[in-house]
Each structure stands twice: as structure tokens, then as C-alpha cells.
Amino acid sequence: MFLDRIVATKHEEVQELKQTLHIGQAERTIADLAPCRGFEQALIGRNRPVGLIAEVKKASPSKGLIRPDFHPVSLAQAYEQAGTDCISVLTDTDYFQGSNEYLKQIREHVNAPLLRKDFTIDERQIYEARLIGADAILLIAAILTKIQLSTFYTLARDLGLDVLVEVHNRPELETVLDIGKASLIGVNNRDLKTFVTDLKVTEELIALMPKGIVAVSESAIASTDDVAFVREAGAQAVLIGEHFMRQANVQDAVNELLGPVSKEGATR
Numbered sequence: 001m002f003l004d005r006i007v008a009t010k011h012e013e014v015q016e017l018k019q020t021l022h023i024g025q026a027e028r029t030i031a032d033l034a035p036c037r038g039f040e041q042a043l044i045g046r047n048r049p050v051g052l053i054a055e056v057k058k059a060s061p062s063k064g065l066i067r068p069d070f071h072p073v074s075l076a077q078a079y080e081q082a083g084t085d086c087i088s089v090l091t092d093t094d095y096f097q098g099s100n101e102y103l104k105q106i107r108e109h110v111n112a113p114l115l116r117k118d119f120t121i122d123e124r125q126i127y128e129a130r131l132i133g134a135d136a137i138l139l140i141a142a143i144l145t146k147i148q149l150s151t152f153y154t155l156a157r158d159l160g161l162d163v164l165v166e167v168h169n170r171p172e173l174e175t176v177l178d179i180g181k182a183s184l185i186g187v188n189n190r191d192l193k194t195f196v197t198d199l200k201v202t203e204e205l206i207a208l209m210p211k212g213i214v215a216v217s218e219s220a221i222a223s224t225d226d227v228a229f230v231r232e233a234g235a236q237a238v239l240i241g242e243h244f245m246r247q248a249n250v251q252d253a254v255n256e257l258l259g260p261v262s263k264e265g266a267t268r
């Protein structure tokens with residue numbers, strides 16, 4: 001199964017990270033870094049009625065090569081021009097053809113808060129995320145124990161990072177709510193084990209979230225009807241990759257899907 005393979009690959013990568021990333025040294029370096037840009041805060045104070053995390057994504061295991069003509073910095077700049085609130089950057093190399101380098105380069109050229117999109121299974125990856133310039137990390141409930149979710153969450157916050165905790169079903173959401181730490185929760189409409197997508201997952205799970213959670217609907221959003229559906233279901237923000245990556249003009253695509261930036265932003 002694909003998710004098991006990815007996690008196995010991550011274990012190998014973590015073994016390599018153990019040779020190159022020393023936690024004490026990382027902590028000292030991080031202490032001197034500029035503070036993170038507020039990722040969650042950017043979604044709360046969003047530029048449009050619905051918040052947008054636009055994703056820089058070259059390929060995926062389910063769709064293969066999505067954008068052959070791939071220039072990560074130009075794409076991120078186009079997203080920023082379009083008034084995206086945040087940007088997600090895939091850093092996994094083997095399955096998504098992403099790279100830490102892409103995130104570093106984007107960090108140098110755009111101001112929007114950045115999500116390091118990867119499969120975090122070890123604390124070292126959290127230090128690494130902060131060191132390459134991320135403002136937030138993703139924690140995927142499907143691949144972590146409750147204890148890992150809790151300790152990784154706290155470590156990330158201690159390093160100044162925001163955390164998007166991703167769930168796909170009710171037991172995962174219940175675990176995350178039971179830990180009681182997450183304020184930003186993403187519902188992945190795609191089952192990472194089967195690749196089946198269904199926007200109704202957003203509807204089902206956001207209904208179970210307490211007030212005060214910033215809810216993000218992730219994956220398979222490609223039309224204004226899709227955006228309207230997940231908003232109606234209570235999503236404050238959407239995470240969109242493939243749809244934008246398939247458009248020649250990414251900036252226009254954002255404005256067509258989400259409407260123009262409105263001064264009222266979240267209040268409308």
C-alpha cells in the first residue's frame with residue numbers, strides 16, 4: 001500500500017537525517033532565526049471570504065506528473081500576486097517530486113507563510129522544517145500514534161511553527177480532539193490509502209469539530225461549486241494544488257476559482 005511505502009521511505013530518510021542533523025546544534029541555529037510568519041493567523045485574517053492555502057506541487061503518486069513546466073518560485077510568486085493567504089510546498093522527493101530546496105528558494109522570494117508539506121514521522125523532520133524556512137508543518141493523523149501527535153505538536157509549537165493536523169475519518173478526528181491541542185485542523189478529502197476523493201468527508205468531519213477550530217478542506221477542490229460546498233460545510237479555508245497546477249496562468253486561476261481579493265476578507 002502506498003502510504004506504507006511512503007512511511008518506509010521516510011524511515012530511511014530519517015536515518016540519513018540522523019547523520020546530518022544534530023538536535024543540539026539545530027536548536028542553537030533556530031534560536032537565532034527570525035520568527036515564523038503566522039500561518040494560522042494569515043488564515044484567520046484571510047484576504048477572501050474563504051482562506052486559501054495554494055500548493056506548489058509538481059507530481060503526485062495518484063496523478064503522476066501534474067506540471068511538467070515547473071518553476072517553483074514563479075508559481076509561488078503568482079500565488080502571492082493572486083492574494084493567496086498561505087502557500088504549501090511539497091518537499092517529498094520520491095513520490096511528489098518536491099524538494100527542500102524549493103521551499104528554501106520560495107522562502108527567499110515570497111512573504112506568504114509557508115507550509116512544509118511532507119510526511120512527518122520523526123522529531124528531526126520538525127527541526128529540519130524550521131531550518132529550511134517553513135512557518136508551519138503538517139501532521140498526518142493516519143501515520144502517527146496519539147503520543148506522537150501530541151509530542152510532535154508541542155515540539156513544533158516550541159520551535160515557533162504552526163501545525164496543520166490532518167484527519168480523514170472520525171476516529172482520527174476524535175483522537176486529535178482528545179489530545180486537545182490542535183486549533184488548525186485539515187480534513188483531507190482524499191483517502192491516502194486508496195486515493196479515493198470525496199468532498200463529503202469535509203461535511204461529515206467539520207460537523208464534529210468544536211467551535212474555535214480553524215477548519216481547512218484539503219484536496220480534490222476544482223470548481224466554484226466545490227468551494228461553495230466546503231464553505232457551506234463550515235470550512236474556513238481550502239488547500240488546493242492540482243487544479244491550479246494544471247492551469248497555464250496560475251494567478252488568473254486563483255481569482256477565477258475564489259473570486260477577487262475582498263477588503264472585508266473574513267468578515268464577509
Ligand SMILES: O=P(O)(O)OC[C@@H](O)[C@@H](O)c1c[nH]c2ccccc12
Nearest residue numbers: 188218219220221239240241242243
Ligand atoms: O492537489 P489537490 O487535490 O488540490 O490536493 C492538495 C493537497 O490537499 C494534497 O496535496 C495533500 C493533502 N494532504 C496531503 C498529505 C501528503 C501529501 C499531499 C497531501
